[in-house]
Amino acid sequence: MVGNKKNALVILSLVIVMLISACGGGEKKNEASPSASSGSSASSSPSESASEAPKEVVELTLLVNHPWWPFKEWKGKIPEEITKRTGVKLNIQLAVDDKQLPLLIASNELPDLVYTASDLTRMANPDISYAWNELIPQYAPDFKIDQSRIGVNTMPDGNYYTIKNGYSTEQEWKDNPKALPGGSGLAIRQDILDELGNPKLDTLEDLYQILMSVKQKYPKMMPIIFDKDQIGQFFRINFGLKRNTGFIDLNGNAVHYLKDPNYLDYYLYMNRLYRDKLLTAENFTFKDAQQDDQLSLNGQVFVHGGAMADTLNAQLLTLKKDFSFMSLPKVLSDKAGTPMGGSGWSGMYITKNNKNVEASIKFMQFMMSEEGQRLGVWGIEGEDWTWNEEGQFPVMNYDMNNAEVQKEFGYVYWGLLGSSGVTEALQRYDEKALQTPWGLALRDTLKFNPALGLVATNPDTDEQVIESQIKNMVATEELKIYMAKSEEEAKKAYEKMIAQMESMGLSKLEAWATAQYKEYQKNF
Amino acid sequence: MHRRTNEDRIFDFINILVLSLIAIVTTYPFYYMVVISFNNGLDSTLGGIYFWPRSFTLDNYTEFLNDPKWMQSFFVSIARTIVGAFITIWFTCLAAYGLAYKNLKFQKLYYSFFIIGMYTAGGLIPYYVVLRGLGLLNTFWVYVIPGAINIFFLIVAVSFFKEIPAEMEESAKMDGASDLKIYYKLILPVSKPLLAAMGLFVGVGQWNSWLDSAYFVNNNSLRTLTYRMMEIINQGMSPLDAESAERAAAVTGVTTFSMQITAMVIAVLPILCVYPFLQKYFVKGIMLGSVKG
Numbered sequence: 001m002v003g004n005k006k007n008a009l010v011i012l013s014l015v016i017v018m019l020i021s022a023c024g025g026g027e028k029k030n031e032a033s034p035s036a037s038s039g040s041s042a043s044s045s046p047s048e049s050a051s052e053a054p055k056e057v058v059e060l061t062l063l064v065n066h067p068w069w070p071f072k073e074w075k076g077k078i079p080e081e082i083t084k085r086t087g088v089k090l091n092i093q094l095a096v097d098d099k100q101l102p103l104l105i106a107s108n109e110l111p112d113l114v115y116t117a118s119d120l121t122r123m124a125n126p127d128i129s130y131a132w133n134e135l136i137p138q139y140a141p142d143f144k145i146d147q148s149r150i151g152v153n154t155m156p157d158g159n160y161y162t163i164k165n166g167y168s169t170e171q172e173w174k175d176n177p178k179a180l181p182g183g184s185g186l187a188i189r190q191d192i193l194d195e196l197g198n199p200k201l202d203t204l205e206d207l208y209q210i211l212m213s214v215k216q217k218y219p220k221m222m223p224i225i226f227d228k229d230q231i232g233q234f235f236r237i238n239f240g241l242k243r244n245t246g247f248i249d250l251n252g253n254a255v256h257y258l259k260d261p262n263y264l265d266y267y268l269y270m271n272r273l274y275r276d277k278l279l280t281a282e283n284f285t286f287k288d289a290q291q292d293d294q295l296s297l298n299g300q301v302f303v304h305g306g307a308m309a310d311t312l313n314a315q316l317l318t319l320k321k322d323f324s325f326m327s328l329p330k331v332l333s334d335k336a337g338t339p340m341g342g343s344g345w346s347g348m349y350i351t352k353n354n355k356n357v358e359a360s361i362k363f364m365q366f367m368m369s370e371e372g373q374r375l376g377v378w379g380i381e382g383e384d385w386t387w388n389e390e391g392q393f394p395v396m397n398y399d400m401n402n403a404e405v406q407k408e409f410g411y412v413y414w415g416l417l418g419s420s421g422v423t424e425a426l427q428r429y430d431e432k433a434l435q436t437p438w439g440l441a442l443r444d445t446l447k448f449n450p451a452l453g454l455v456a457t458n459p460d461t462d463e464q465v466i467e468s469q470i471k472n473m474v475a476t477e478e479l480k481i482y483m484a485k486s487e488e489e490a491k492k493a494y495e496k497m498i499a500q501m502e503s504m505g506l507s508k509l510e511a512w513a514t515a516q517y518k519e520y521q522k523n524f
Numbered sequence: 525m526h527r528r529t530n531e532d533r534i535f536d537f538i539n540i541l542v543l544s545l546i547a548i549v550t551t552y553p554f555y556y557m558v559v560i561s562f563n564n565g566l567d568s569t570l571g572g573i574y575f576w577p578r579s580f581t582l583d584n585y586t587e588f589l590n591d592p593k594w595m596q597s598f599f600v601s602i603a604r605t606i607v608g609a610f611i612t613i614w615f616t617c618l619a620a621y622g623l624a625y626k627n628l629k630f631q632k633l634y635y636s637f638f639i640i641g642m643y644t645a646g647g648l649i650p651y652y653v654v655l656r657g658l659g660l661l662n663t664f665w666v667y668v669i670p671g672a673i674n675i676f677f678l679i680v681a682v683s684f685f686k687e688i689p690a691e692m693e694e695s696a697k698m699d700g701a702s703d704l705k706i707y708y709k710l711i712l713p714v715s716k717p718l719l720a721a722m723g724l725f726v727g728v729g730q731w732n733s734w735l736d737s738a739y740f741v742n743n744n745s746l747r748t749l750t751y752r753m754m755e756i757i758n759q760g761m762s763p764l765d766a767e768s769a770e771r772a773a774a775v776t777g778v779t780t781f782s783m784q785i786t787a788m789v790i791a792v793l794p795i796l797c798v799y800p801f802l803q804k805y806f807v808k809g810i811m812l813g814s815v816k817g
Contacts, residue, residue, distance in 0.1 A: 061742070067758035068758050068759055069759075070759060072755065073744075093742045094755065096734075096738035096739075096751070096754055096755070096758065097738075097758075099648070100738070100739060103648060103649060103652060103739060106649045107649055107652050107653055107656065109652075109656065109661075111742070290569060290781060293569060294569050294570060294571050297569060297570055298570050298571065298572075315566060315569075318566055319566060319567065319570065
């Protein structure tokens with residue numbers, strides 16, 4: 001008996017030791033020694049890189065500050081191809097929440113590279129990141145960035161520490177007529193629309209009438225439902241409105257986006273839908289993105305806002321359901337407009353802890369080159385995509401809407417590290433997709449004002465405090481407008497919200513924003 | 525023998541009914557998770573599954589077991605639970621035994637050190653800097669060393685040890701046993717309820733912890749199971765601010781949601797297996813320590 005216990009103890013200890021040694025073992029593999037890295041041949045410029053494979057691979061650690069990012073490893077044929085062409089392999093660190101980056105900044109433990117859409121002003125600090133305008137002449141003199149991109153990324157200290165992805169100039173959009181912006185459309189049940197005799201659907205009032213007839217004919221069905229993050233977004237587009245953040249131009253001044261004269265009309269339309277029970281209160285309580293999908297796939301929804309008909313139909317096909325969705329191919333108002341974000345979305349920062357600055361800036365040079373952008377977002381030319389006959393858009397040989405395919409090969413997301421808005425937008429063009437006509441309609445509504453997009457408050461400033469307090473207040477007050485019992489009440493709730501914004505220091509914020517706006521306008 | 529009256533029967537009936545209801549309400553969520561984990565992921569998104577899988581599949585588990593990343597995390601979690609619980613029990617009991625010793629000089633001073641330590645914390649950034657200074661970042665030991673002494677259990681253990689009759693130690697001393705011998709051969713064996721309760725609490729704490737894996741470790745081979753679960757929970761969040769992020773959906777039988785549920789079942793299972801064996805010591809261990817003699 002005693003012997004058995006001893007044996008068991010010995011075995012247990014051995015297992016623990018083996019586990020610990022196994023756990024620790026991988027660590028060394030992932031660490032690239034600085035000396036090994038510095039001798040790398042990542043100097044290949046994009047033009048020569050395709051033909052000449054680098055001899056030694058530089059390993060750099062990248063913090064992706066987007067907890068939802070679907071790719072967790074530098075794995076799949078696209079990242080492998082990028083490594084082949086640049087000589088850079090990335091070890092991915094995925095931030096688990098929004099506190100991780102500030103923690104790493106505060107403790108000076110940043111990895112080689114940081115890809116983030118938040119904490120931009122903190123990252124754009126000469127103590128934390130290298131300025132690209134200093135690195136480029138030294139390490140990559142043939143890395144040419146156009147003036148407009150430099151303009152929208154230059155910080156008050158005169159340096160630019162990143163070039164954010166997702167940005168394209170108005171001219172670039174004009175030059176690429178097949179580039180489709182991403183935007184929330186409507187997926188509508190085709191069979192029910194047919195049963196209703198395909199009524200006229202050209203205006204927001206037509207949509208309202210159709211929803212009302214669906215409510216009468218199918219009382220158990222939810223006439224319209226929105227994805228939890230897209231509530232009302234289709235209607236905002238139709239009223240030409242911004243959402244969540246930022247400023248609009250009103251008589252040459254930068255004013256808070258909620259003061260857009262069309263905002264009240266939008267709220268009243270949403271309130272009308274709610275009061276007539278076309279939009280349910282339950283929709284405002286959704287906690288995860290699956291709830292709206294579940295209702296749609298179950299056949300309980302007539303219109304799904306924020307969903308893509310192509311994606312829903314692929315799922316319905318797998319589930320062997322006997323109905324499908326169509327994508328509304330147009331906007332329903334002459335007020336429609338899509339304000340462009342301004343300066344792009346997420347940017348790559350080369351930190352002061354970077355162990356191979358030269359390889360890093362050259363890596364970004366490749367990722368931002370046409371070759372790199374297309375490889376990252378679309379895949380390998382000739383194998384994954386080819387130009388259409390007129391050379392206007394890529395024709396994909398794989399299903400872009402399948403998340404599994406994206407993950408397995410690493411398409412799309414790694415391309416976002418350095419892509420332009422137009423490269424991302426061209427990938428959406430698919431002649432066969434139901435979504436394409438909507439995308440074409442949406443691109444006609446694009447409104448450009450990059451100077452306005454640049455006006456953003458800095459962390460730890462009075463302006464940011466005012467802005468975030470207003471944002472928190474709006475989150476609850478907006479619900480009161482949506483769910484008001486009468487139009488009068490909705491109007492009063494809107495006026496009360498604006499008055500509350502004023503009492504929270506909005507005029508100070510707007511005075512600051514207008515001064516910034518006028519300053520930025522000089523660059524354009 | 526007391527004869528059962530109608531009143532007794534009605535009482536029993538209501539008692540059984542209420543307790544059964546409580547049992548069902550508490551066990552059903554777990555049962556539901558098990559059912560969903562055996563159901564086709566895409567089919568699960570339709571909802572309406574309550575008691576058994578509608579479209580039975582082992583795909584969720586196959587996907588889980590085939591992915592070395594998950595299995596590795598599973599073993600890291602097991603290792604940190606065993607090693608962590610062992611180290612915490614070892615150090616906490618040793619410190620507590622010393623503090624429980626009647627003739628210990630400056631006993632109150634030592635005790636107050638621990639109490640101050642329990643109530644004050646420097647915050648995440650200073651803690652991070654300390655861990656870096658100690659060279660614990662990015663090592664397995666960051667999971668177990670910082671929690672080597674659990675002050676809550678130290679207090680429980682001190683009062684537990686104080687309740688052990690002093691005569692026992694005295695007689696052992698008269699027989700020539702040293703302090704350490706008394707501790708290992710006499711005190712620890714009679715403290716099994718305390719050790720079991722501590723083991724369970726600390727073990728569950730270790731098993732569930734994800735924050736240290738997220739913040740203090742960036743080596744993928746050291747990630748824990750709960751961290752991986754956090755990753756897929758995060759993946760379900762759609763980005764509000766990402767203008768350029770794309771929308772794509774899985775059309776396969778394994779979805780983010782079904783993986784999430786399967787991971788939860790697998791994560792709960794080991795604790796569920798251990799719990800019944802420790803449960804008998806559980807109440808006793810906590811109560812004994814908490815009652816002052």
